[in-house]
Amino acid sequence: MNEILSHKLAVAVMVMNRDHKFLLVKSYKRGWEFPGGFVGIGESIKEAAIREVKEESGIDIQLTNFLGIEQDVAKSTCVVIFKGTPVSGKFAASDENQDVGYFTFDEAMSMITLGKFRDRIVRCLKEKEIPFFIEK
Template identity: 25%
Template sequence: MRTDYYNDPDAPRPNSVVPSASAIVTDELGRILLIRRRDNELWALPGGGHDIGETIEQTAIREVKEETGLDVEIVALSGIYTDPAHVVAFSDGEVRQQFSLCFTTRQTGGTLAIDHESTDIAWTSPDDIATLNMHPSMRLRISHYLEARMSPYLG
């Protein structure tokens, strides 16, 4: 189980920082691929923690494959998200300060499939994202992507 806190003065104090990566995967219609996380029931971009022995780009590629069944290649860095006001508490007592790099990708193959970490997967129109139950940090990443920034977000 996981609980995300954002700008919450009652959030527990972090005891770890784990680099992670998320990925923006789009289709030919401009829809964004989202998963519904099993651990908090929120819609999110595919992504997860960095493993020893891989680059952060490989983390994003692996997480997309594991969580969606799709093969992707990295196109660009969309943003770096390290806001200390975003804290994630896990049921085992770990409390992480956010440290995530978000990448844009290009699909190269694969077949959509839900894994054990999610309950649903959907190609989502940018116009529909506001209606979804989603953590503010995910909305921020998606909004930065949709702004078509000339350089990655740093924050």
Template identity: 30%
Template structure:
């Protein structure tokens, strides 16, 4: 029997006391909320805290989950050869507790942005949909199933 292959990823909307959101500019994805893949043997919270620190220099505590997202499309990575499997992404609200803004090997810029201005920087449709789920969060977790290639398309959008 072959086990299914999925990428599990986490992302954090880091909101400071001034109501600003932490955004990072990646090499391939433009402006996004920090996050990334969960490593083998790593729990979701540790992965999220690690990814945010690595990408932005900011230390956080995880508050609550607001969205679960599936990219059920299978496509090729930026190299045009490597297949990218289905992704399951869990997005959380986080609070900063320390650290200093800094870039990394994965990020070329990072900054605090007014909550209502973040969509002016975020251009990727999937990231915009996930940020919109955060803006609309009313205590019910959003679930969105989408594909990004060849075009962005939402296949399912509901609360769970």
């Protein structure tokens, strides 16, 4: 029988503006990626997604689609991924991030250094495969 331990629930949001550019934040540890983070105790998944984007980028968003789930079995973590659109706000780096901006697909793919984050951006654009469930 498996022992029930603590699991971590996180969110990431693919925010696209009217010019079809992606909102990316540059983390001190992981480099460029979609904004996101952990869901707090007593917080809904959607609320966490909206909050994390605002905290990490300064941008207020509206969630438009559920895209999928990525599970890291070894780390007991699930990341719920949404699509969103900006509604207001101005760029603001946070304690967690050193930079933020909108980038084309080609720019994003050249800036994102971690393969799992490049895979994520490609996966989120494959409409026929949404919603997805990835288990690693």
